[in-house]
Amino acid sequence: MKLQPDAFMKIEQIYTGCLAQGAYYIVSEGEAAIIDPLREVEPYLERLQADNAKLKYIFETHFHADFVSGHLDLSKKTGAPIIYGPNAKCEFECVSASDGQIFELGKVKIKVLHTPGHTMESTCFLLIDETGKDHAIFTGDTLFIGDVGRPDLAQKATGLTQEQLAAHLYKSLRAKIMLLADEVIVYPAHGAGSACGKNMSKETVSTIGAQKKFNYALRADMTEEEFIKEVTSGLMPPPMYFGFNVAMNKKGYDSLDVVKERAMKPLSPDEFEVAAETTGALILDTRNAADFAKGFIPQSINIGLNGDFAPWVGAMIVDVKQPILLVCEDGKLDDVITRLSRVGFDNVIGYLNGGFEAWKQSGKEIDAISRISAQEFEKAFKAGESVVIDVRKESEYEAEHVDGAYSKPLLYINDWIKDLNPKQHFYLHCAGGYRSMIAASILQARGYRNFSEIEGGFNAIAQTSIPKTDFVCQSKVMK
Numbered sequence: 001m002k003l004q005p006d007a008f009m010k011i012e013q014i015y016t017g018c019l020a021q022g023a024y025y026i027v028s029e030g031e032a033a034i035i036d037p038l039r040e041v042e043p044y045l046e047r048l049q050a051d052n053a054k055l056k057y058i059f060e061t062h063f064h065a066d067f068v069s070g071h072l073d074l075s076k077k078t079g080a081p082i083i084y085g086p087n088a089k090c091e092f093e094c095v096s097a098s099d100g101q102i103f104e105l106g107k108v109k110i111k112v113l114h115t116p117g118h119t120m121e122s123t124c125f126l127l128i129d130e131t132g133k134d135h136a137i138f139t140g141d142t143l144f145i146g147d148v149g150r151p152d153l154a155q156k157a158t159g160l161t162q163e164q165l166a167a168h169l170y171k172s173l174r175a176k177i178m179l180l181a182d183e184v185i186v187y188p189a190h191g192a193g194s195a196c197g198k199n200m201s202k203e204t205v206s207t208i209g210a211q212k213k214f215n216y217a218l219r220a221d222m223t224e225e226e227f228i229k230e231v232t233s234g235l236m237p238p239p240m241y242f243g244f245n246v247a248m249n250k251k252g253y254d255s256l257d258v259v260k261e262r263a264m265k266p267l268s269p270d271e272f273e274v275a276a277e278t279t280g281a282l283i284l285d286t287r288n289a290a291d292f293a294k295g296f297i298p299q300s301i302n303i304g305l306n307g308d309f310a311p312w313v314g315a316m317i318v319d320v321k322q323p324i325l326l327v328c329e330d331g332k333l334d335d336v337i338t339r340l341s342r343v344g345f346d347n348v349i350g351y352l353n354g355g356f357e358a359w360k361q362s363g364k365e366i367d368a369i370s371r372i373s374a375q376e377f378e379k380a381f382k383a384g385e386s387v388v389i390d391v392r393k394e395s396e397y398e399a400e401h402v403d404g405a406y407s408k409p410l411l412y413i414n415d416w417i418k419d420l421n422p423k424q425h426f427y428l429h430c431a432g433g434y435r436s437m438i439a440a441s442i443l444q445a446r447g448y449r450n451f452s453e454i455e456g457g458f459n460a461i462a463q464t465s466i467p468k469t470d471f472v473c474q475s476k477v478m479k
Contacts, residue, residue: 008107008130010051013187014043015204018308019067019342020193022204024138026127028106033057035125035138036189037070039256039342044074055080057103059110061140061189062122063088063249065153065242066196066311068344073255085123086114091251097123108135113176115142117169118149118196120158124176126184136185137208142169143177144188146201148217150235153196153242162235166228178218182209193308195242198234236411241314245344256341263326263337263348269362272325272352281323281349284313286336287356289437293369293453297327297352297359300367302441305332307434310343315411316438320344326351327359369440370452374460377427377452381466387426389451391439392458396431401458403467410435413442422448429454429461 099114141149151165388405
Protein backbone atom coordinates (compact mmCIF):
# COMPACT_ATOMS: atom_id res chain seq x y z
CA MET A 1 0.00 0.00 0.00
CA LYS A 2 1.33 3.45 -0.94
CA LEU A 3 1.36 6.13 1.70
CA GLN A 4 2.11 9.83 1.87
CA PRO A 5 3.39 10.55 -1.67
CA ASP A 6 4.34 14.12 -2.54
CA ALA A 7 6.59 15.94 -4.97
CA PHE A 8 9.75 15.03 -3.08
CA MET A 9 9.21 11.58 -1.64
CA LYS A 10 7.17 8.42 -1.62
CA ILE A 11 6.69 6.09 1.34
CA GLU A 12 5.34 2.60 0.84
CA GLN A 13 4.46 0.18 3.60
CA ILE A 14 4.98 -3.39 2.41
CA TYR A 15 2.90 -5.45 4.81
CA THR A 16 3.10 -9.24 5.05
CA GLY A 17 -0.02 -10.55 6.76
CA CYS A 18 1.13 -14.02 7.83
CA LEU A 19 4.00 -12.46 9.80
CA ALA A 20 2.09 -9.27 10.67
CA GLN A 21 5.25 -7.47 9.53
CA GLY A 22 5.76 -4.12 7.88
CA ALA A 23 8.79 -3.25 5.77
CA TYR A 24 9.15 0.27 4.35
CA TYR A 25 10.32 1.62 1.00
CA ILE A 26 11.18 5.32 0.80
CA VAL A 27 12.27 7.10 -2.36
CA SER A 28 13.22 10.73 -2.98
CA GLU A 29 14.85 12.22 -6.06
CA GLY A 30 15.95 8.84 -7.37
CA GLU A 31 17.47 7.68 -4.07
CA ALA A 32 15.82 4.97 -2.00
CA ALA A 33 15.98 3.44 1.47
CA ILE A 34 14.41 0.23 2.74
CA ILE A 35 13.66 -0.38 6.40
CA ASP A 36 13.41 -3.91 7.87
CA PRO A 37 13.26 -5.86 4.58
CA LEU A 38 11.93 -9.42 4.45
CA ARG A 39 14.09 -12.36 3.34
CA GLU A 40 12.96 -12.34 -0.30
CA VAL A 41 14.35 -9.23 -1.98
CA GLU A 42 12.90 -9.42 -5.50
CA PRO A 43 9.88 -7.22 -4.64
CA TYR A 44 12.24 -4.44 -3.53
CA LEU A 45 14.43 -4.77 -6.61
CA GLU A 46 11.33 -4.53 -8.79
CA ARG A 47 10.26 -1.31 -7.05
CA LEU A 48 13.70 0.20 -7.51
CA GLN A 49 13.65 -0.61 -11.21
CA ALA A 50 10.14 0.77 -11.66
CA ASP A 51 11.14 4.03 -9.97
CA ASN A 52 14.52 4.17 -11.70
CA ALA A 53 15.96 4.60 -8.21
CA LYS A 54 19.23 3.56 -6.58
CA LEU A 55 19.11 1.92 -3.16
CA LYS A 56 21.24 4.12 -0.91
CA TYR A 57 20.57 2.61 2.53
CA ILE A 58 19.21 -0.53 4.18
CA PHE A 59 18.07 0.38 7.69
CA GLU A 60 17.50 -2.25 10.38
CA THR A 61 15.66 -1.20 13.54
CA HIS A 62 17.16 -4.09 15.53
CA PHE A 63 18.17 -7.76 15.29
CA HIS A 64 14.77 -9.25 14.58
CA ALA A 65 13.64 -12.38 16.42
CA ASP A 66 10.44 -13.25 14.57
CA PHE A 67 11.79 -13.28 11.03
CA VAL A 68 15.03 -13.44 9.07
CA SER A 69 15.68 -10.12 7.43
CA GLY A 70 16.68 -9.67 3.79
CA HIS A 71 19.44 -7.21 4.59
CA LEU A 72 22.35 -9.41 3.46
CA ASP A 73 20.95 -10.49 0.10
CA LEU A 74 19.69 -6.98 -0.58
CA SER A 75 23.08 -5.45 0.20
CA LYS A 76 24.92 -7.99 -1.99
CA LYS A 77 22.60 -7.35 -4.94
CA THR A 78 22.57 -3.53 -4.71
CA GLY A 79 25.76 -2.53 -2.92
CA ALA A 80 23.77 -0.51 -0.35
CA PRO A 81 25.19 -0.41 3.20
CA ILE A 82 23.35 -2.05 6.11
CA ILE A 83 22.74 0.44 8.91
CA TYR A 84 21.86 -0.35 12.51
CA GLY A 85 21.72 1.94 15.51
CA PRO A 86 24.21 2.07 18.39
CA ASN A 87 25.25 -1.15 20.18
CA ALA A 88 24.72 -3.33 17.09
CA LYS A 89 27.54 -5.84 16.68
CA CYS A 90 27.27 -7.73 13.39
CA GLU A 91 29.44 -10.56 12.11
CA PHE A 92 29.27 -9.04 8.63
CA GLU A 93 29.98 -5.59 7.25
CA CYS A 94 27.49 -3.06 8.65
CA VAL A 95 27.30 0.49 9.97
CA SER A 96 26.51 1.01 13.64
CA ALA A 97 25.23 4.58 13.49
CA SER A 98 25.46 7.15 16.26
CA ASP A 99 22.42 8.45 18.11
CA GLY A 100 21.26 11.56 16.28
CA GLN A 101 23.22 10.80 13.10
CA ILE A 102 21.63 12.11 9.90
CA PHE A 103 21.44 10.24 6.59
CA GLU A 104 20.48 12.26 3.52
CA LEU A 105 18.12 10.72 0.98
CA GLY A 106 17.32 12.91 -2.01
CA LYS A 107 15.56 15.98 -0.58
CA VAL A 108 14.72 14.34 2.76
CA LYS A 109 16.74 13.23 5.78
CA ILE A 110 16.58 10.22 8.09
CA LYS A 111 17.66 10.73 11.69
CA VAL A 112 18.79 7.95 14.02
CA LEU A 113 16.97 7.84 17.37
CA HIS A 114 18.46 5.21 19.66
CA THR A 115 15.60 3.70 21.69
CA PRO A 116 16.88 0.75 23.76
CA GLY A 117 14.43 -1.40 25.67
CA HIS A 118 12.96 -4.03 23.37
CA THR A 119 16.61 -4.81 22.64
CA MET A 120 19.62 -2.70 23.50
CA GLU A 121 20.38 -1.87 19.87
CA SER A 122 16.74 -0.99 19.08
CA THR A 123 16.59 2.19 17.05
CA CYS A 124 13.85 4.27 15.44
CA PHE A 125 14.36 6.24 12.23
CA LEU A 126 12.84 9.72 12.00
CA LEU A 127 12.01 10.96 8.50
CA ILE A 128 12.49 14.72 8.08
CA ASP A 129 10.87 16.24 5.00
CA GLU A 130 12.33 18.72 2.51
CA THR A 131 11.24 21.69 4.68
CA GLY A 132 13.05 20.35 7.76
CA LYS A 133 9.84 19.21 9.47
CA ASP A 134 9.55 15.88 11.29
CA HIS A 135 7.25 13.86 9.03
CA ALA A 136 7.19 10.21 10.14
CA ILE A 137 8.93 7.81 12.47
CA PHE A 138 9.69 4.17 11.73
CA THR A 139 9.54 2.63 15.16
CA GLY A 140 10.50 -1.01 14.61
CA ASP A 141 9.53 -2.98 17.71
CA THR A 142 9.93 -0.03 20.07
CA LEU A 143 6.42 1.35 19.53
CA PHE A 144 3.46 -0.45 18.00
CA ILE A 145 -0.05 0.81 17.40
CA GLY A 146 -1.64 0.28 20.80
CA ASP A 147 1.37 -1.39 22.35
CA VAL A 148 5.15 -1.39 22.80
CA GLY A 149 7.77 -4.06 22.18
CA ARG A 150 8.06 -6.81 24.76
CA PRO A 151 11.14 -6.40 26.97
CA ASP A 152 11.84 -10.07 27.65
CA LEU A 153 13.41 -11.23 24.39
CA ALA A 154 16.91 -9.77 24.82
CA GLN A 155 17.59 -10.92 28.38
CA LYS A 156 20.07 -13.66 27.45
CA ALA A 157 21.98 -11.48 24.98
CA THR A 158 22.26 -8.51 27.34
CA GLY A 159 22.44 -10.10 30.78
CA LEU A 160 19.64 -7.75 31.85
CA THR A 161 16.34 -8.72 33.40
CA GLN A 162 13.07 -7.99 31.63
CA GLU A 163 12.41 -5.37 34.29
CA GLN A 164 15.72 -3.62 33.54
CA LEU A 165 15.00 -3.69 29.82
CA ALA A 166 11.50 -2.34 30.48
CA ALA A 167 13.06 0.54 32.41
CA HIS A 168 15.23 1.36 29.39
CA LEU A 169 12.14 1.25 27.19
CA TYR A 170 10.25 3.61 29.51
CA LYS A 171 13.05 6.17 29.27
CA SER A 172 13.39 5.75 25.48
CA LEU A 173 9.71 6.37 24.87
CA ARG A 174 9.60 9.46 27.03
CA ALA A 175 12.95 10.98 26.05
CA LYS A 176 12.72 10.32 22.30
CA ILE A 177 9.26 9.29 21.06
CA MET A 178 6.77 11.22 23.17
CA LEU A 179 8.58 14.52 22.58
CA LEU A 180 7.73 14.41 18.87
CA ALA A 181 4.88 16.50 17.48
CA ASP A 182 1.42 14.94 17.58
CA GLU A 183 1.08 14.95 13.79
CA VAL A 184 4.20 12.83 13.20
CA ILE A 185 3.13 9.58 11.50
CA VAL A 186 3.99 6.29 13.25
CA TYR A 187 5.01 3.34 11.08
CA PRO A 188 5.70 0.24 13.23
CA ALA A 189 7.33 -3.05 12.26
CA HIS A 190 4.35 -5.18 13.31
CA GLY A 191 0.59 -5.28 13.77
CA ALA A 192 -1.92 -7.58 15.46
CA GLY A 193 -0.92 -11.23 15.30
CA SER A 194 2.78 -10.73 15.95
CA ALA A 195 4.34 -12.38 19.00
CA CYS A 196 6.59 -9.33 19.51
CA GLY A 197 3.92 -7.57 21.58
CA LYS A 198 0.76 -8.47 23.48
CA ASN A 199 -1.85 -5.81 22.70
CA MET A 200 -1.23 -4.63 19.14
CA SER A 201 -3.92 -3.01 17.06
CA LYS A 202 -4.95 -4.37 13.69
CA GLU A 203 -4.19 -0.88 12.36
CA THR A 204 -0.69 -0.52 10.94
CA VAL A 205 -0.35 3.29 10.77
CA SER A 206 -1.07 5.96 13.38
CA THR A 207 0.26 9.26 14.71
CA ILE A 208 2.18 10.24 17.82
CA GLY A 209 -0.86 12.19 19.06
CA ALA A 210 -3.20 9.23 18.68
CA GLN A 211 -0.77 6.93 20.46
CA LYS A 212 -0.41 9.35 23.37
CA LYS A 213 -4.18 9.25 23.68
CA PHE A 214 -4.91 5.55 23.16
CA ASN A 215 -1.73 3.52 23.80
CA TYR A 216 -1.72 2.26 27.41
CA ALA A 217 2.09 2.43 27.55
CA LEU A 218 2.24 6.14 26.65
CA ARG A 219 0.02 7.52 29.39
CA ALA A 220 1.47 10.84 30.47
CA ASP A 221 0.90 10.14 34.18
CA MET A 222 2.39 6.63 34.12
CA THR A 223 5.29 6.10 36.50
CA GLU A 224 8.28 3.96 35.62
CA GLU A 225 7.19 1.34 38.15
CA GLU A 226 3.68 1.19 36.66
CA PHE A 227 5.11 0.93 33.16
CA ILE A 228 7.42 -1.93 34.10
CA LYS A 229 4.59 -3.83 35.77
CA GLU A 230 2.22 -3.40 32.83
CA VAL A 231 4.61 -4.26 29.99
CA THR A 232 6.02 -7.34 31.74
CA SER A 233 2.68 -8.83 32.81
CA GLY A 234 0.76 -11.32 30.68
CA LEU A 235 3.61 -12.10 28.30
CA MET A 236 3.33 -15.44 26.48
CA PRO A 237 6.53 -17.51 26.20
CA PRO A 238 8.34 -16.56 22.98
CA PRO A 239 8.42 -19.20 20.23
CA MET A 240 11.54 -21.37 20.22
CA TYR A 241 12.68 -20.15 16.81
CA PHE A 242 13.10 -16.54 17.98
CA GLY A 243 16.60 -17.14 19.32
CA PHE A 244 17.71 -18.88 16.11
CA ASN A 245 16.43 -15.98 14.00
CA VAL A 246 18.30 -13.40 16.10
CA ALA A 247 21.50 -15.40 15.61
CA MET A 248 20.96 -15.61 11.84
CA ASN A 249 20.31 -11.87 11.61
CA LYS A 250 23.50 -11.15 13.56
CA LYS A 251 25.82 -13.73 12.05
CA GLY A 252 24.54 -14.12 8.52
CA TYR A 253 22.90 -16.90 6.53
CA ASP A 254 22.78 -18.59 3.14
CA SER A 255 21.39 -16.58 0.26
CA LEU A 256 17.72 -17.36 -0.43
CA ASP A 257 18.81 -18.29 -3.97
CA VAL A 258 21.01 -21.05 -2.50
CA VAL A 259 18.27 -22.18 -0.11
CA LYS A 260 15.79 -22.53 -2.96
CA GLU A 261 18.23 -24.38 -5.20
CA ARG A 262 18.88 -26.87 -2.40
CA ALA A 263 15.20 -27.30 -1.53
CA MET A 264 13.79 -27.72 -5.02
CA LYS A 265 14.87 -31.33 -5.35
CA PRO A 266 12.05 -33.46 -6.78
CA LEU A 267 11.77 -36.93 -5.22
CA SER A 268 9.75 -39.89 -6.44
CA PRO A 269 7.65 -41.70 -3.81
CA ASP A 270 10.42 -44.32 -3.44
CA GLU A 271 13.12 -41.67 -3.12
CA PHE A 272 10.98 -39.65 -0.72
CA GLU A 273 10.44 -42.70 1.48
CA VAL A 274 14.15 -43.52 1.57
CA ALA A 275 15.05 -39.88 2.36
CA ALA A 276 12.59 -39.83 5.25
CA GLU A 277 13.98 -43.06 6.69
CA THR A 278 17.68 -42.27 6.28
CA THR A 279 17.82 -38.58 7.21
CA GLY A 280 15.31 -38.39 10.05
CA ALA A 281 13.60 -35.57 8.16
CA LEU A 282 10.27 -34.22 9.29
CA ILE A 283 7.55 -34.66 6.66
CA LEU A 284 5.72 -31.34 6.44
CA ASP A 285 2.41 -31.46 4.58
CA THR A 286 1.25 -27.95 3.69
CA ARG A 287 -2.11 -28.85 2.11
CA ASN A 288 -5.34 -27.56 3.61
CA ALA A 289 -6.82 -29.36 6.61
CA ALA A 290 -9.72 -30.94 4.71
CA ASP A 291 -7.48 -32.61 2.15
CA PHE A 292 -4.94 -33.69 4.74
CA ALA A 293 -7.60 -35.34 6.92
CA LYS A 294 -8.69 -37.60 4.04
CA GLY A 295 -5.23 -39.03 3.48
CA PHE A 296 -1.55 -38.36 4.15
CA ILE A 297 1.84 -40.01 4.46
CA PRO A 298 2.13 -41.63 7.92
CA GLN A 299 4.00 -39.48 10.48
CA SER A 300 3.38 -36.29 8.48
CA ILE A 301 2.77 -33.01 10.29
CA ASN A 302 0.14 -30.75 8.75
CA ILE A 303 0.64 -26.99 8.84
CA GLY A 304 -1.47 -25.50 6.09
CA LEU A 305 -0.07 -22.84 3.81
CA ASN A 306 -3.48 -21.11 3.84
CA GLY A 307 -3.12 -19.94 7.47
CA ASP A 308 -0.44 -18.38 9.68
CA PHE A 309 1.97 -20.87 8.19
CA ALA A 310 5.43 -19.52 9.05
CA PRO A 311 4.70 -18.57 12.69
CA TRP A 312 3.14 -21.98 13.37
CA VAL A 313 6.08 -23.77 11.77
CA GLY A 314 8.32 -21.78 14.10
CA ALA A 315 6.18 -22.58 17.11
CA MET A 316 5.77 -26.31 16.41
CA ILE A 317 9.18 -27.33 15.02
CA VAL A 318 11.76 -26.83 17.74
CA ASP A 319 14.97 -26.75 15.68
CA VAL A 320 15.34 -24.55 12.58
CA LYS A 321 18.09 -26.91 11.39
CA GLN A 322 15.68 -29.87 11.31
CA PRO A 323 15.78 -31.53 7.85
CA ILE A 324 12.38 -31.13 6.18
CA LEU A 325 10.69 -33.01 3.34
CA LEU A 326 7.74 -31.23 1.74
CA VAL A 327 4.35 -32.35 0.51
CA CYS A 328 2.71 -29.44 -1.31
CA GLU A 329 -0.13 -28.59 -3.61
CA ASP A 330 0.73 -27.99 -7.27
CA GLY A 331 2.26 -24.57 -7.87
CA LYS A 332 2.88 -23.84 -4.18
CA LEU A 333 6.44 -25.10 -3.72
CA ASP A 334 8.22 -21.77 -4.22
CA ASP A 335 5.83 -20.03 -1.84
CA VAL A 336 6.32 -22.72 0.82
CA ILE A 337 10.12 -22.53 0.64
CA THR A 338 10.06 -18.72 0.74
CA ARG A 339 7.76 -18.61 3.74
CA LEU A 340 9.82 -21.22 5.59
CA SER A 341 12.95 -19.17 4.92
CA ARG A 342 11.35 -16.08 6.44
CA VAL A 343 11.55 -17.77 9.85
CA GLY A 344 14.90 -19.47 9.28
CA PHE A 345 13.85 -22.98 8.25
CA ASP A 346 16.40 -23.35 5.45
CA ASN A 347 17.05 -27.09 5.64
CA VAL A 348 14.46 -28.35 3.16
CA ILE A 349 16.09 -31.34 1.47
CA GLY A 350 13.46 -32.11 -1.17
CA TYR A 351 9.81 -32.41 -2.06
CA LEU A 352 7.43 -35.15 -3.19
CA ASN A 353 7.24 -34.88 -6.96
CA GLY A 354 3.59 -35.07 -7.99
CA GLY A 355 2.40 -34.36 -4.46
CA PHE A 356 0.30 -36.66 -2.32
CA GLU A 357 -1.49 -37.99 -5.40
CA ALA A 358 1.80 -39.54 -6.57
CA TRP A 359 2.24 -41.23 -3.19
CA LYS A 360 -1.32 -42.52 -3.33
CA GLN A 361 -0.89 -43.88 -6.85
CA SER A 362 2.30 -45.68 -5.81
CA GLY A 363 0.27 -47.88 -3.47
CA LYS A 364 2.26 -46.94 -0.39
CA GLU A 365 0.76 -46.79 3.11
CA ILE A 366 -1.68 -43.97 3.79
CA ASP A 367 -3.00 -42.59 7.08
CA ALA A 368 -6.08 -40.43 7.77
CA ILE A 369 -7.59 -38.31 10.55
CA SER A 370 -10.98 -39.09 12.08
CA ARG A 371 -12.76 -35.83 11.25
CA ILE A 372 -16.45 -35.27 12.03
CA SER A 373 -18.85 -32.41 11.41
CA ALA A 374 -20.23 -30.23 14.18
CA GLN A 375 -23.61 -31.86 13.59
CA GLU A 376 -22.11 -35.34 14.13
CA PHE A 377 -20.44 -34.02 17.27
CA GLU A 378 -23.78 -32.66 18.45
CA LYS A 379 -25.41 -36.10 18.10
CA ALA A 380 -22.55 -37.90 19.87
CA PHE A 381 -21.92 -35.36 22.64
CA LYS A 382 -22.87 -36.41 26.17
CA ALA A 383 -22.77 -33.66 28.78
CA GLY A 384 -20.54 -34.57 31.69
CA GLU A 385 -19.13 -37.60 29.88
CA SER A 386 -17.60 -36.51 26.57
CA VAL A 387 -14.01 -35.32 26.82
CA VAL A 388 -13.49 -32.17 24.74
CA ILE A 389 -10.09 -30.57 24.15
CA ASP A 390 -10.05 -26.95 22.99
CA VAL A 391 -6.70 -25.98 21.45
CA ARG A 392 -7.49 -22.29 20.97
CA LYS A 393 -5.71 -19.59 22.95
CA GLU A 394 -6.80 -19.20 26.57
CA SER A 395 -8.38 -15.82 25.78
CA GLU A 396 -10.58 -17.45 23.12
CA TYR A 397 -11.53 -20.22 25.52
CA GLU A 398 -12.40 -17.75 28.26
CA ALA A 399 -14.68 -15.78 25.93
CA GLU A 400 -16.84 -18.88 25.28
CA HIS A 401 -16.29 -22.63 25.10
CA VAL A 402 -18.06 -25.96 25.18
CA ASP A 403 -19.27 -26.51 28.73
CA GLY A 404 -16.78 -28.81 30.43
CA ALA A 405 -14.11 -28.58 27.73
CA TYR A 406 -10.44 -28.60 28.64
CA SER A 407 -8.32 -25.63 27.58
CA LYS A 408 -5.10 -27.00 26.09
CA PRO A 409 -3.65 -24.38 23.71
CA LEU A 410 -1.83 -25.72 20.68
CA LEU A 411 1.22 -23.65 21.61
CA TYR A 412 1.74 -25.88 24.68
CA ILE A 413 1.05 -29.25 23.08
CA ASN A 414 4.47 -30.61 24.05
CA ASP A 415 3.58 -29.94 27.69
CA TRP A 416 0.05 -31.34 27.82
CA ILE A 417 0.27 -34.27 25.43
CA LYS A 418 1.61 -36.47 28.21
CA ASP A 419 -1.56 -35.81 30.26
CA LEU A 420 -3.77 -37.53 27.70
CA ASN A 421 -5.14 -41.00 28.31
CA PRO A 422 -4.61 -42.84 25.01
CA LYS A 423 -7.38 -45.28 25.91
CA GLN A 424 -10.01 -42.56 26.44
CA HIS A 425 -11.72 -41.11 23.39
CA PHE A 426 -11.78 -37.31 23.12
CA TYR A 427 -12.97 -34.61 20.75
CA LEU A 428 -10.52 -32.00 19.45
CA HIS A 429 -11.27 -28.53 18.08
CA CYS A 430 -9.98 -24.99 17.58
CA ALA A 431 -11.81 -21.99 16.11
CA GLY A 432 -12.10 -23.08 12.49
CA GLY A 433 -10.11 -26.29 12.00
CA TYR A 434 -6.64 -25.00 11.09
CA ARG A 435 -4.97 -25.35 14.51
CA SER A 436 -6.84 -28.50 15.51
CA MET A 437 -5.54 -30.27 12.38
CA ILE A 438 -2.00 -29.28 13.33
CA ALA A 439 -2.68 -30.78 16.76
CA ALA A 440 -4.32 -33.87 15.27
CA SER A 441 -1.35 -34.56 13.01
CA ILE A 442 1.10 -34.22 15.92
CA LEU A 443 -1.02 -36.44 18.16
CA GLN A 444 -1.37 -39.11 15.53
CA ALA A 445 2.35 -39.01 14.70
CA ARG A 446 3.02 -39.73 18.38
CA GLY A 447 0.64 -42.64 18.59
CA TYR A 448 -2.57 -41.02 19.84
CA ARG A 449 -5.44 -42.18 17.63
CA ASN A 450 -8.48 -42.36 19.90
CA PHE A 451 -9.94 -38.96 19.04
CA SER A 452 -12.21 -37.13 16.62
CA GLU A 453 -11.27 -33.73 15.20
CA ILE A 454 -14.22 -31.40 14.61
CA GLU A 455 -14.49 -29.79 11.19
CA GLY A 456 -15.18 -26.06 11.37
CA GLY A 457 -14.12 -25.88 15.01
CA PHE A 458 -15.90 -23.73 17.56
CA ASN A 459 -17.33 -21.53 14.81
CA ALA A 460 -19.37 -24.53 13.68
CA ILE A 461 -20.03 -25.82 17.20
CA ALA A 462 -21.50 -22.43 18.13
CA GLN A 463 -24.34 -23.11 15.66
CA THR A 464 -25.35 -26.32 17.46
CA SER A 465 -27.31 -26.94 20.67
CA ILE A 466 -24.22 -28.18 22.53
CA PRO A 467 -24.10 -26.29 25.87
CA LYS A 468 -21.57 -23.47 25.97
CA THR A 469 -20.30 -21.19 28.70
CA ASP A 470 -17.79 -18.46 29.50
CA PHE A 471 -17.34 -19.75 33.05
CA VAL A 472 -13.74 -20.90 33.55
CA CYS A 473 -13.04 -23.68 36.00
CA GLN A 474 -9.33 -23.54 36.85
CA SER A 475 -9.06 -27.32 36.77
CA LYS A 476 -10.05 -27.18 33.12
CA VAL A 477 -7.31 -24.74 32.14
CA MET A 478 -4.14 -26.69 31.42
CA LYS A 479 -0.91 -25.52 29.85
